[in-house]
Amino acid sequence: MADQQAAVTAAGVAPRLSLRGVSKSFPGVRALADVSLELAPGEIHALVGENGAGKSTLMKIIAGVESPDEGAIALDGRPLEALDERAAVAAGIGMVHQERSLVPTLSVAENVFAGRQPLRRTRLGIDWRAMRAATRALFDQLQSDIDPGATVGALSPAEQQMVEIAKALSHDLGVLILDEPTAALSLAETRHLFAVTRRLASAGTAVVYISHRLAEVFELSDTVTVLKDGRRTGGGPTADFTEAELIRLMVGRELTLERAAGRHEHAIGDEPVLRVSHLAAPPKVVDASLDVHAGEIVCLAGLIGAGRTELCESIFGARGVSAGTIELAGRPHAPRSPADARAAAVGMVPEDRKDSGLFLGMSIAENVAAANLGAVSPRGVVRRGEVRALAETYVKRLRIVTPGVDQSVGNLSGGNQQKVLLAKWLANRPKLLIVDEPTRGVDVGARSDIYAVLRELADSGIALLVVSSDLPEVLTLADRVVVMAEGRVTGEVAGDDADEETILRLASPGATTAEVIA
Amino acid sequence: MSIQTDTLEAHTGPEPTPNPTGARARRLATLVGGRILRSRPLLLVILIVALSGYMTYRYDISFPTSSNIEAVLLNAAVYGILVVGMMLLMIGGAFDLSIGGVLALSGVVSGQLIATSGWPVVPGVAAGLVVGAVAGLFNGIIVTQIRINALIATLATVGIFRGITQLITGTGVAPISDSFAKIGQSDFLGLQMPFWIMLVVVLAGSWAVSQTRFFRQYYYVGGNRRAATLSGIRSERLMLVAFVIMGTLAGLAGVLNAARLDAAQVSAGTGIELQTITAAVLGGASLRGGEGTVLGGVLGVLFIALLQNALIIMDVNVFWQNIVIGVVLLLAVSLDRWQQKVEV
Numbered sequence: 001m002a003d004q005q006a007a008v009t010a011a012g013v014a015p016r017l018s019l020r021g022v023s024k025s026f027p028g029v030r031a032l033a034d035v036s037l038e039l040a041p042g043e044i045h046a047l048v049g050e051n052g053a054g055k056s057t058l059m060k061i062i063a064g065v066e067s068p069d070e071g072a073i074a075l076d077g078r079p080l081e082a083l084d085e086r087a088a089v090a091a092g093i094g095m096v097h098q099e100r101s102l103v104p105t106l107s108v109a110e111n112v113f114a115g116r117q118p119l120r121r122t123r124l125g126i127d128w129r130a131m132r133a134a135t136r137a138l139f140d141q142l143q144s145d146i147d148p149g150a151t152v153g154a155l156s157p158a159e160q161q162m163v164e165i166a167k168a169l170s171h172d173l174g175v176l177i178l179d180e181p182t183a184a185l186s187l188a189e190t191r192h193l194f195a196v197t198r199r200l201a202s203a204g205t206a207v208v209y210i211s212h213r214l215a216e217v218f219e220l221s222d223t224v225t226v227l228k229d230g231r232r233t234g235g236g237p238t239a240d241f242t243e244a245e246l247i248r249l250m251v252g253r254e255l256t257l258e259r260a261a262g263r264h265e266h267a268i269g270d271e272p273v274l275r276v277s278h279l280a281a282p283p284k285v286v287d288a289s290l291d292v293h294a295g296e297i298v299c300l301a302g303l304i305g306a307g308r309t310e311l312c313e314s315i316f317g318a319r320g321v322s323a324g325t326i327e328l329a330g331r332p333h334a335p336r337s338p339a340d341a342r343a344a345a346v347g348m349v350p351e352d353r354k355d356s357g358l359f360l361g362m363s364i365a366e367n368v369a370a371a372n373l374g375a376v377s378p379r380g381v382v383r384r385g386e387v388r389a390l391a392e393t394y395v396k397r398l399r400i401v402t403p404g405v406d407q408s409v410g411n412l413s414g415g416n417q418q419k420v421l422l423a424k425w426l427a428n429r430p431k432l433l434i435v436d437e438p439t440r441g442v443d444v445g446a447r448s449d450i451y452a453v454l455r456e457l458a459d460s461g462i463a464l465l466v467v468s469s470d471l472p473e474v475l476t477l478a479d480r481v482v483v484m485a486e487g488r489v490t491g492e493v494a495g496d497d498a499d500e501e502t503i504l505r506l507a508s509p510g511a512t513t514a515e516v517i518a
Numbered sequence: 519m520s521i522q523t524d525t526l527e528a529h530t531g532p533e534p535t536p537n538p539t540g541a542r543a544r545r546l547a548t549l550v551g552g553r554i555l556r557s558r559p560l561l562l563v564i565l566i567v568a569l570s571g572y573m574t575y576r577y578d579i580s581f582p583t584s585s586n587i588e589a590v591l592l593n594a595a596v597y598g599i600l601v602v603g604m605m606l607l608m609i610g611g612a613f614d615l616s617i618g619g620v621l622a623l624s625g626v627v628s629g630q631l632i633a634t635s636g637w638p639v640v641p642g643v644a645a646g647l648v649v650g651a652v653a654g655l656f657n658g659i660i661v662t663q664i665r666i667n668a669l670i671a672t673l674a675t676v677g678i679f680r681g682i683t684q685l686i687t688g689t690g691v692a693p694i695s696d697s698f699a700k701i702g703q704s705d706f707l708g709l710q711m712p713f714w715i716m717l718v719v720v721l722a723g724s725w726a727v728s729q730t731r732f733f734r735q736y737y738y739v740g741g742n743r744r745a746a747t748l749s750g751i752r753s754e755r756l757m758l759v760a761f762v763i764m765g766t767l768a769g770l771a772g773v774l775n776a777a778r779l780d781a782a783q784v785s786a787g788t789g790i791e792l793q794t795i796t797a798a799v800l801g802g803a804s805l806r807g808g809e810g811t812v813l814g815g816v817l818g819v820l821f822i823a824l825l826q827n828a829l830i831i832m833d834v835n836v837f838w839q840n841i842v843i844g845v846v847l848l849l850a851v852s853l854d855r856w857q858q859k860v861e862v
Contacts, residue, residue: 338749377734
């Protein structure tokens with residue numbers, strides 16, 4: 001493996017960045033163990049691995065946010081010692097963090113040039129016009145039309161991500177680190193980002209690209225390094241690997257994300273459990289109609305911002321409706337709050353687990369009980385025994401890996417946290433379960449397990465409406481795919497007939513269709 | 519800290535472990551210390567016992583007398599009632615700075631109706647409680663419907679409530695009436711009525727908050743408001759109810775306070791919110807919400823009452839008492855911050 005690595009950089013050029021035998025421990029965890037990495041100028045180097053594999057720690061060490069316990073770092077052949085964030089920036093290392101580092105109340109331009117706003121010739125005061133112009137130029141590079149004067153807090157998550165990227169680009173960079181930059185981006189924006197990345201690389205910048213999306217790794221990167229449990233398990237020129245090989249190095253076993261077998265063997269009910277007709281919920285949902293039957297998984301596909309989450313929130317009573325009707329098992333359903341929706345046997349697992357789903361300081365048992373206090377408290381008095389028993393039932397049924405139901409949910413992996421949220425709603429015996437992005441932030445290894453669980457739930461007669469921005473996931477799960485674009489349902493495809501191209505075509509806002517598919 | 523050392527040892531290989539018994543003892547100490555710090559009621563019981571023990575030993579003439587203990591418990595009665603409501607609010611992620619104003623307003627309304635308008639005692643007391651409930655409802659509507667931050671909202675309403683109180687009576691009503699004063703001054707089993715009323719409120723509150731479905735919901739609201747709402751919990755309505763309960767309890771405290779003194783003072787309850795919040799935080803409430811127990815809050819009240827009593831017996835200048843309460847609040851909050859860091 002070391003030979004392969006050397007071969008890449010043996011072109012005679014000194015590596016732009018080299019790490020030798022880097023190790024780092026945090027209390028209780030060995031985050032990195034003896035990891036080496038070399039980046040040639042102009043190289044796009046993908047770093048892949050499951051959550052907790054050490055990718056982010058490694059990048060934080062390169063960006064000077066963390067210091068390594070052992071190992072040496074050299075930039076252009078010069079050893080870097082006691083690297084802190086400021087020194088890293090001065091040395092030309094820029095990083096787009098997974099977590100946002102923007103000030104929401106300030107303008108886009110001020111965020112991009114935070115702490116180094118251009119000054120007027122008199123050196124008294126900021127040259128606002130120059131700063132805006134420079135910001136404008138950066139966004140032109142990214143082919144984005146974000147207004148430099150806009151307030152960051154008013155931007156969408158995708159636009160904020162673009163601001164983060166522009167901020168990193170505004171430095172004169174020798175090394176650019178992109179940590180999951182496309183998580184919030186639409187397809188078109190992802191394309192622009194890739195184009196910009198390639199242009200930077202061809203100008204000599206070494207790029208480290210971290211992503212969960214293997215398709216992007218193959219599309220963009222020259223070389224790849226795989227981390228597992230803080231160690232390098234493989235790597236080399238990306239072209240030498242297949243997706244299956246990378247996954248095996250990441251999880252240590254073969255995994256296939258094939259379509260669930262026997263999809264059509266279970267009975268799909270005739271009458272729809274959910275029927276949405278011409279629903280409008282301004283500003284995001286304009287005109288949406290769809291059906292979901294008992295035992296069926298309907299995937300709601302589309303680009304970020306297409307109004308899918310908002311549609312689900314309307315069905316769940318968390319968002320007002322201005323026109324159209326919803327029927328649940330043939331009867332009108334007009335929930336004014338999630339409490340009403342719960343009473344009507346509708347459940348929803350939200351997209352942002354930590355922010356809107358979990359009670360992080362509480363135990364698994366208490367999290368499961370959150371939507372089911374009635375079931376565990378006969379005559380209004382909560383019985384601890386029943387709270388635990390309820391959770392234990394679902395821990396077993398959903399194969400949640402934990403030492404016990406008293407474990408705090410904060411200690412669980414992403415996949416198990418997701419299952420706790422599913423358990424919370426299953427215990428309420430839903431007729432309809434809405435799951436928004438079921439595998440966001442879930443390891444590759446745990447994904448197929450979540451898919452199997454969702455399939456079992458459908459087989460048990462629950463109607464499932466699944467929002468997903470991950471096309472392979474949609475193709476794996478869906479009995480039927482409903483596609484939304486700009487607040488409207490633009491089409492519907494049977495699961496068997498669905499393919500990426502059809503879905504993308506339906507998902508793309510009119511004018512840019514051709515461009516996205518190309 | 520000990521975890522970090524363990525990991526490093528594990529990875530630096532078979533090094534001769536220096537002084538293993540010392541390390542074990544240290545680990546045990548951390549474990550026991552951690553357990554005590556984690557269970558706030560236990561920590562408070564230990565502090566209360568230690569302080570009582572010291573006072574009994576040093577001041578055996580003045581401290582362990584029945585009249586002194588009665589005075590401590592009487593002093594704790596008003597705060598014990600208030601801390602039940604404050605704890606509920608803090609578990610749900612809010613608090614109420616206006617309780618001093620509500621207390622004064624309720625006392626004055628009851629006193630005025632009984633002394634001046636000649637109302638009988640029972641409707642007069644009921645009127646005080648209703649005034650408290652309405653004040654709480656007012657706070658609750660501002661916080662949950664108009665969505666103004668609880669700090670600012672109740673900081674503003676305390677001014678309003680005190681102003682209304684002064685409009686009603688100017689300086690206060692005294693004396694009120696003998697039959698009214700009985701509520702605050704009569705004895706039962708050697709202890710005064712306010713203590714027994716507090717005991718009932720505390721036992722009911724503690725049972726409800728720890729056992730009933732309705733009140734358990736507050737832990738979810740405080741733990742993650744958005745997740746609670748999306749779990750079908752009516753967070754806004756719950757917080758409105760909590761403010762009404764807080765107001766009613768502040769009304770009850772105001773009536774008892776007036777009855778005890780046979781006087782309704784406009785300035786009653788000044789600084790009472792600081793002491794109540796201090797007791798709640800001492801008792802395990804977190805400023806982030808989602809944590810705390812009524813038992814802990816009441817033990818916090820007892821500890822502070824005991825501390826104040828000790829300062830008086832030790833003849834410490836009265837002005838120092840406020841300083842001590844402030845320092846105790848800061849220490850309690852720091853303990854909360856520190857625990858947060860250790861747990862993460």
